[in-house]
Amino acid sequence: MNARKLLDDCFLHDSERMRHADCVALLTSRLSCVAAPEIVPLGAAPGRWLAAPVTAPRDVPLHRNSAVDGYAFAAPAPGSLPVSARIAAGVTAPPPLAAGTAARIFTGAPMPKGADSVAMQEDCTASEDGTTVTIPSGLKPGANVRQAGEDVAAGSTVLGPGTRLRPQDIAALASFGLAEVSAHRPLRIAVLSNGDELREAGAQIAPGQVFDSNRAMLKALAATLPVAVTDLGILPDDAATIEAAIAEAARSHDAILTTGGASRGEEDHIVAAIDRLGTRHLWQIAVKPGRPMSFGQIGDCVFLGLPGNPVAAFVCFLLYVRPALTVLGGGSYVEPTRFPVPAGFAVAKKKTGRREFWRGWLETGPDGRPVARKFARDGSGLISGLRQATGLIEAAEEVTGVAEGDLVSFLPFSGFGIDG
Ligand SMILES: Nc1nc2c(c(=O)[nH]1)N[C@H]1C(S)=C(S)[C@@H](COP(=O)(O)OP(=O)(O)OC[C@H]3O[C@@H](n4cnc5c(N)ncnc54)[C@H](O)[C@@H]3O)O[C@H]1N2
Ligand code: MOO
16 A cells, blocks of 8 residues: 655745745846836936936035035135125126135035135125125134045946835935936736635635735735836735646736745645746745745746745735846845844744744833843734834854844845835
């Protein structure tokens, strides 16, 4: 008699599953940009990945100018001076300053030749009719003057390809006079949920059913990246339906994200669908939550199959989908910063061989320094833990437990583009 196969390979030992670092390395090294560059007006550029380096076409500031409202003069200040000119911001070519005089000048106005310093008006005494001014002594030569190119010199490369354009980058581009920029087009992403038990928010629900929270969550997570999302809805646990929907989506999307059906139970059809339609590069990771995650491709479309448990889907998006989409979209992927923080909690026992990501937040400890707190319950279905958390606490493969005061790695959600 044949021995009955007791364990599906869904239940691989952690030692046989891919480790976190290898999984990130696989996704970021084997994928490459598929998003062509396009010219984007500055107003539409925030959050996009830059496609070409940006070099400053001119000095910023363009001209030497006053940093304050006051009086321009040639140092050293000789006390009382006649006021020979008035230079407001917007004047393009002020006449040179007559020797032995001062010019009334305003913030941002170009410095006249012959002047090298500006005294703030609050520190000066002007005659009632404004024709003379007394400049205080002790001002350094060059005081209150902004030099041409002191912010950015013409010709310097300021932003490299792959930069995610932040508000301050947009400010820099605008300060160069650039009205548009070459950025990668948004990725086209399809999102679907799988499971007979799932119901659309707003619909009726019966015991045994669950509202689909993953799709709404994934769409919200996707909105932290420059992607255009197609919502493919909820698919039932039916192999043919799933296969047809995925095959169709793969023809017109750069990536497909699914949640649920990721294991190999009889009702889990996602992995089987990738195997039939394309190539599976990864399935099962030594990470909790997130064990049954899969990664593959169908033609040129990348497939990322996330577990159905909401916490696992969330964590997998941050740790794996985000890097994958960054690389596909033309971004430079940078690992989120891990902050070493003393644990304000204890975990008596942790399995070795797998990495765990706990939901946590920072609090001020008794000595005034931050300590990490952990959401007490680890269940992968508990959205409450995600809500209470402001980041993930990482427990590496070799960690066997955590005692209060041990240093743990804290990864704030802000490092994954989730603010607030
Ligand atoms: N016998 C075993 N059972 C399970 C194992 C295991 O190793 N042995 N692994 C568990 C882990 S870990 C996870 S994660 C889940 C992953 O399973 P699937 O991806 O196949 O997910 P489902 O079975 O479809 O769903 C799991 C859970 O999540 C709920 N769910 C699914 N989709 C959604 C959605 N869109 N919105 C809200 N909730 C959703 C679903 O109802 C289930 O409760 O498997 C464990 N089981
Ligand atoms: O590891 Mo599952 O992915 O815990 O929820």
